[in-house]
Amino acid sequence: MKLKVKDMDIATGGPLVVILNEDDAIKFDIHHMDRVKVKKGKKIDTVVAAIATSARTVPKGSIGMYEEVLKSLKLKPKDKVSIILARKPLSIEFIKKKLDGRRLNKREIDQIVWDITHNKLSNSELTYFVAACYTNIMSARETIILTKAMARHGDTLKLDRHPVIDKHSIGGIPGNRTTMVLVPIIAAAGLAIPKTSSRSITSPAGTADTMEVLAKISFPIKKMKQIVMKYNGCIVWGGSLNLAPADDKIINVERTLGIDAESQLLASIMAKKHSVSSTHIIIDIPAGSNSKVSSRAEALRLKKNFEEIGKKLRKHVKVIITDGSQPIGNGIGPALEARDVLWLLRRDLRRPLDLEKKCIILATETLKLANIKSPREKVLEILNSGRAYNKMKEIIKAQQGKVFNPDKIKIGNFKYNVRSSRNGIVRKISNSIISKIARIAGAPANKGAGIYLFKHVNNKVKKGEKLFAIYAESKVKINFVKEALKIGNGFVVK
Amino acid sequence: MKLKVKDMDIATGGPLVVILNEDDAIKFDIHHMDRVKVKKGKKIDTVVAAIATSARTVPKGSIGMYEEVLKSLKLKPKDKVSIILARKPLSIEFIKKKLDGRRLNKREIDQIVWDITHNKLSNSELTYFVAACYTNIMSARETIILTKAMARHGDTLKLDRHPVIDKHSIGGIPGNRTTMVLVPIIAAAGLAIPKTSSRSITSPAGTADTMEVLAKISFPIKKMKQIVMKYNGCIVWGGSLNLAPADDKIINVERTLGIDAESQLLASIMAKKHSVSSTHIIIDIPAGSNSKVSSRAEALRLKKNFEEIGKKLRKHVKVIITDGSQPIGNGIGPALEARDVLWLLRRDLRRPLDLEKKCIILATETLKLANIKSPREKVLEILNSGRAYNKMKEIIKAQQGKVFNPDKIKIGNFKYNVRSSRNGIVRKISNSIISKIARIAGAPANKGAGIYLFKHVNNKVKKGEKLFAIYAESKVKINFVKEALKIGNGFVVK
Numbered sequence: 001m002k003l004k005v006k007d008m009d010i011a012t013g014g015p016l017v018v019i020l021n022e023d024d025a026i027k028f029d030i031h032h033m034d035r036v037k038v039k040k041g042k043k044i045d046t047v048v049a050a051i052a053t054s055a056r057t058v059p060k061g062s063i064g065m066y067e068e069v070l071k072s073l074k075l076k077p078k079d080k081v082s083i084i085l086a087r088k089p090l091s092i093e094f095i096k097k098k099l100d101g102r103r104l105n106k107r108e109i110d111q112i113v114w115d116i117t118h119n120k121l122s123n124s125e126l127t128y129f130v131a132a133c134y135t136n137i138m139s140a141r142e143t144i145i146l147t148k149a150m151a152r153h154g155d156t157l158k159l160d161r162h163p164v165i166d167k168h169s170i171g172g173i174p175g176n177r178t179t180m181v182l183v184p185i186i187a188a189a190g191l192a193i194p195k196t197s198s199r200s201i202t203s204p205a206g207t208a209d210t211m212e213v214l215a216k217i218s219f220p221i222k223k224m225k226q227i228v229m230k231y232n233g234c235i236v237w238g239g240s241l242n243l244a245p246a247d248d249k250i251i252n253v254e255r256t257l258g259i260d261a262e263s264q265l266l267a268s269i270m271a272k273k274h275s276v277s278s279t280h281i282i283i284d285i286p287a288g289s290n291s292k293v294s295s296r297a298e299a300l301r302l303k304k305n306f307e308e309i310g311k312k313l314r315k316h317v318k319v320i321i322t323d324g325s326q327p328i329g330n331g332i333g334p335a336l337e338a339r340d341v342l343w344l345l346r347r348d349l350r351r352p353l354d355l356e357k358k359c360i361i362l363a364t365e366t367l368k369l370a371n372i373k374s375p376r377e378k379v380l381e382i383l384n385s386g387r388a389y390n391k392m393k394e395i396i397k398a399q400q401g402k403v404f405n406p407d408k409i410k411i412g413n414f415k416y417n418v419r420s421s422r423n424g425i426v427r428k429i430s431n432s433i434i435s436k437i438a439r440i441a442g443a444p445a446n447k448g449a450g451i452y453l454f455k456h457v458n459n460k461v462k463k464g465e466k467l468f469a470i471y472a473e474s475k476v477k478i479n480f481v482k483e484a485l486k487i488g489n490g491f492v493v494k
Numbered sequence: 495m496k497l498k499v500k501d502m503d504i505a506t507g508g509p510l511v512v513i514l515n516e517d518d519a520i521k522f523d524i525h526h527m528d529r530v531k532v533k534k535g536k537k538i539d540t541v542v543a544a545i546a547t548s549a550r551t552v553p554k555g556s557i558g559m560y561e562e563v564l565k566s567l568k569l570k571p572k573d574k575v576s577i578i579l580a581r582k583p584l585s586i587e588f589i590k591k592k593l594d595g596r597r598l599n600k601r602e603i604d605q606i607v608w609d610i611t612h613n614k615l616s617n618s619e620l621t622y623f624v625a626a627c628y629t630n631i632m633s634a635r636e637t638i639i640l641t642k643a644m645a646r647h648g649d650t651l652k653l654d655r656h657p658v659i660d661k662h663s664i665g666g667i668p669g670n671r672t673t674m675v676l677v678p679i680i681a682a683a684g685l686a687i688p689k690t691s692s693r694s695i696t697s698p699a700g701t702a703d704t705m706e707v708l709a710k711i712s713f714p715i716k717k718m719k720q721i722v723m724k725y726n727g728c729i730v731w732g733g734s735l736n737l738a739p740a741d742d743k744i745i746n747v748e749r750t751l752g753i754d755a756e757s758q759l760l761a762s763i764m765a766k767k768h769s770v771s772s773t774h775i776i777i778d779i780p781a782g783s784n785s786k787v788s789s790r791a792e793a794l795r796l797k798k799n800f801e802e803i804g805k806k807l808r809k810h811v812k813v814i815i816t817d818g819s820q821p822i823g824n825g826i827g828p829a830l831e832a833r834d835v836l837w838l839l840r841r842d843l844r845r846p847l848d849l850e851k852k853c854i855i856l857a858t859e860t861l862k863l864a865n866i867k868s869p870r871e872k873v874l875e876i877l878n879s880g881r882a883y884n885k886m887k888e889i890i891k892a893q894q895g896k897v898f899n900p901d902k903i904k905i906g907n908f909k910y911n912v913r914s915s916r917n918g919i920v921r922k923i924s925n926s927i928i929s930k931i932a933r934i935a936g937a938p939a940n941k942g943a944g945i946y947l948f949k950h951v952n953n954k955v956k957k958g959e960k961l962f963a964i965y966a967e968s969k970v971k972i973n974f975v976k977e978a979l980k981i982g983n984g985f986v987v988k
Contacts, residue, residue, distance in 0.1 A: 010502065010513070010558075011547040013526070019504070026939040031695070032507070033750055053505040053561070064504075067548070096751055099629055124750045127618040131625035135593055201525070256527055256618045257590055445520040 333450015
């Protein structure tokens with residue numbers, strides 16, 4: 001029997017779903033969440049069927065389609081399609097197996113990742129997989145297989161270069177824009193560093209948001225390759241590429257419950273690195289009671305696991321545990337962080353020295369990992385000679401940007417200073433409260449919004465002295481911030 | 495800020511979901527699957543927010559609403575509502591706790607069940623809960639708490655009677671329509687039996703589908719109570735009542751992966767019984783390689799668990815393990831099974847003796863459980879005197895039905911006989927193949943469709959003799975069946 005396509009005008013954001021009228025579903029003996037094969041000419045795709053609860057949604061003889069299915073089958077409204085009942089995806093059995101606490105082999109994990117990548121699983125099925133891997137922790141072997149499978153079922157970047165450098169910071173520390181300093185240093189040292197970064201999800205700025213202040217960040221993978229082949233480095237948004245797409249879908253489901261399966265975290269980070277063929281990877285784990293990794297013991301365990309998985313993937317991995325107890329750099333928010341970065345690269349006196357110090361350590365360790373002699377001297381020379389800044393200019397130009405002068409970066413017009421209510425020493429700065437205030441001010445959506453810190457931990461401060469300034473792009477946002485500040489400003493002065 | 499309501503014209507089938515335009519979401523700092531409070535006048539409700547991927551779906555300044563939200567907040571298209579970011583439901587933390595392998599207490603389980611009942615959890619969150627209870631098996635204590643919570647957060651039937659009888663059969667055996675024989679016997683014996691039954695999901699007929707051939711099955715709980723107070727018994731569709739609604743939602747999610755958490759199964763069955771205040775419950779577990787409970791050992795374990803939970807709920811529970819190796823009764827499909835039942839109650843010579851024998855055993859055990867003297871004699875007297883049939887007539891009338899004569903039941907007009915290809919003895923009949931054939935013939939949606947068995951296991955059969963007849967309401971369906979029969983008819987004759 002033929003059904004007439006009805007465009008539901010909604011995207012599911014992933015899973016391929018069609019909606020059947022209840023009477024048609026009974027006729028075909030199709031149940032809610034059964035799989036059906038939808039056929040139009042020679043095109044055929046297996047999708048999940050939902051049953052409409054009212055004929056108003058999908059009339060008898062019609063088939064409601066979400067955007068993903070219309071796109072996948074290249075269908076238009078009123079097209080006629082035929083449907084037949086299909087088997088469940090193979091991976092359902094394997095997910096059940098993992099949920100039962102058994103180990104999965106290569107073929108099984110590969111099938112699951114394929115089905116995730118191609119939107120063959122419903123949200124509920126994908127959730128079962130994530131829950132299974134969370135409660136029945138994946139072995140190192142399973143994690144490796146998962147990592148490779150996620151990378152393979154996506155685009156990959158092959159570079160005819162060696163070594164290929166990559167870098168990752170575990171997030172959660174406001175400021176901390178090391179990537180944008182590290183990439184030009186490494187590239188200026190003559191090494192390839194095809195860096196992909198993410199946008200912020202819950203922080204005031206991701207590296208991608210910050211780079212976007214200076215240049216374009218979305219490129220097809222071919223163009224990214226050209227830039228790296230010519231200039232050694234790039235800083236592009238990973239979301240514009242199709243690297244390990246299964247990973248993004250898994251992360252979305254994890255976020256639902258706020259769980260962070262460690263095996264999943266490892267696989268997630270390493271899959272993206274594997275996709276761009278990195279050979280040498282530097283990983284920065286900021287640890288501190290105030291950050292994502294809350295203790296040194298936890299950081300050491302994570303370090304060990306990163307090194308183990310790196311070894312099995314035949315990559316040189318160096319993990320550095322850094323101080324995650326307070327924000328790093330002065331600017332927080334895309335424009336303010338971009339300005340810090342350019343000040344730093346231009347050796348401007350206003351540059352944040354804590355960020356500089358950290359970047360020099362990371363860059364030195366990176367060159368050391370790649371067997372470059374006198375790495376620290378080299379890093380200092382590249383930075384102080386202006387070669388790092390020149391490389392950054394090249395990269396910004398290659399990424400179709402025009403902003404090279406930090407003082408031309410537009411910061412929010414509305415400003416509010418937060419001052420100390422007493423004399424003393426700054427004992428603590430809360431990463432989460434500072435992030436929250438910057439977000440309420442409008443970051444990262446309002447590029448010019450955020451915070452500029454005048455004080456860090458251990459600095460002396462007088463009563464009435466400025467702790468930080470808040471920038472926003474509207475008066476309303478400043479008022480929101482003032483409201484939020486009543487609960488606290490994140491500083492402990494004693 | 496105010497947003498304009500847009501009716502998406504779709505039901506989610508549960509979760510309360512709204513859709514925001516991407517720009518508005520950024521403005522409010524709301525992420526996919528965050529909670530928001532939607533407010534219209536004094537009405538306020540917390541819902542899950544999805545983000546539209548195109549402005550075509552939800553334009554800026556609008557808020558897309560699924561049917562459930564429109565209904566819950568009594569909203570019309572173009573109404574203006576305000577939204578603010580809300581906290582996640584409390585139960586998210588408790589679900590995470592269970593996923594981490596820890597025990598849940600009464601307050602925590604209660605909160606989860608409340609949130610499930612009121613559609614406060616997304617599908618993914620609910621899936622996490624089901625997965626958590628599956629991998630980190632619930633203790634007996636947790637199961638009891640869950641059972642009571644599911645019953646409490648739904649409608650309940652309070653009867654001023656004692657004892658209150660109930661009955662449950664684990665499904666999977668075609669035919670096996672014991673409820674419709676048992677209820678009139680027990681009611682005729684003077685005991686209250688407020689029976690709720692389900693419709694078929696994957697079988698050719700549920701008790702509700704079969705009773706619907708004779709009478710109405712959807713009643714408000716008040717009317718159900720009146721019927722039971724007057725006639726001692728009823729056979730109504732549980733789906734028309736709001737008994738333990740959280741249970742139905744959990745079962746839906748279990749079905750996704752085809753998992754059957756035993757603690758969940760126990761809680762599910764007992765919650766429905768608890769909702770109607772049953773005091774004495776008879777449970778029939780058909781066991782056999784061919785049925786849901788595949789071994790006697792498994793049946794015994796299940797029996798023990800049912801008895802334990804029954805004891806803790808202060809109910810008298812008797813579990814009977816029966817033969818689940820083949821279909822029971824001759825008719826399979828709503829009309830054919832209803833005819834079997836009425837033939838049986840009217841002592842017609844055409845009645846199925848295997849079903850009769852099983853019903854007599856179940857009824858006897860039920861009366862024994864309720865401390866009635868000479869239970870077997872009493873059951874036989876009620877059946878043979880016609881009192882059971884008269885009671886069934888009363889119940890049918892009370893449920894606004896008019897069909898009392900089995901020979902007036904309309905069976906499908908199209909018939910096809912399946913014959914033995916050899917002489918021999920019937921060694922095996924496959925429950926699943928017989929079910930499948932009956933469903934392909936149109937059962938349960940086509941009431942008159944199904945199968946009538948002429949032979950059971952251990953019967954002698956000659957080559958060319960009829961094994962069973964297939965009934966359908968259209969020629970097309972008969973052709974479908976003929977096609978399916980090429981793979982096998984479910985009979986092993988040797």
